[in-house]
Amino acid sequence: MVKQKELNSYSRNEIMHELLLGVNKKGKPAHGLMGDIAKKYGIHWKTVSRIWATVKNQQKEGATLDATRKKFGRITNTIIPFDESKFQALEKSKKTSPKAVANVMGVSQSTAWRWKKKKHIYAFKFSDMYNIIHIDEKLFYLTRTQQTYYLTPGESEPHREIQSKRFIPKTMFMCAVAKPMNYSGGELIFDEKIGIFPFTTQVLAKRRSKNKNRGKPETKPNSIHNKDTHKGQC
Structure with a gap:
């Protein structure tokens, strides 16, 4: 009844x-x-x-x-009974929230929530995320204009080479991580870190200078960042 x-x-x-x-x-x-x-x-x-x-x-x-x-x-x-056959016949893309369920079933949102509470329906999510990789990009300057280091007496001082302190080159890095994986016993088999990849290219020096000889390979940051360069990095 x-x-x-x-x-x-x-x-x-x-x-x-x-x-x-x-x-x-x-x-x-x-x-x-x-x-x-x-x-x-x-x-x-x-x-x-x-x-x-x-x-x-x-x-x-x-x-x-x-x-x-x-x-x-x-x-x-009067509480509206749940029509299971009608609900299953609907497309899953139209059943993504209680509001969407209420619209396609022709009932109020409170009725849809009541069906969920009485376990006539339940929410399904792709929550394991083992097949998803998260990526993010960030720009880093090659160095700072002013940087302090604390050294011990006799320790070698750091050396820095740069063309101009007014135009410090910056490089974009892409970081990729995923959900860590464990065995049933708790042993870690994947620590979520995939890697950090710089947007750089290897070119040969065109001119000789006091810091490098002509023809010596050197790393240059990519100056163009668009869909093609990001897709190639992936």
Whole structure:
């Protein structure tokens, strides 16, 4: 039977008659009767208990037994049953959120959430992410204009070669990581680090200088960063 948030007058009187028919010798409903009625009508057993309390008060006062609801207006909050066949026939691309489910099923969002709560439907996600690699790019300057190092007496001082401190070259690096993998025993087999790859090229020096001879290989940062260079790096 369809569950209801609030019983109409007909159902309340039906419950009253079932309670009266199930009264034992002590004048009380038989053990377990309220629970069975609550399960039958899809309501809480306390609702059945309140109806029984109303009947008992009317019996004491000698009034006509009547469990009619006291509220005025029409009851329209009947819970819509879940149509599994209709739901399965829908495209999965149209069932990506409770709002989308409500739209394609022609119900309210609260009804869709209620279906989820009652486990008629559940949310599925590709959560393992073992087949996904995350990449990111960042620009780094070759050096800083001013950099301090702390050394011990007699330690060799660092050497730096650069054409101009006003135009320090910068290089883009691409970092690639993925989800780490472990054996069932907890042993690590992949530590999530794939690598860091610079956007550079190897060229031969065209001129001789005090820092290098002509024809010596040197690393130059790529000056062009577009879709083709990124795709080639991948």
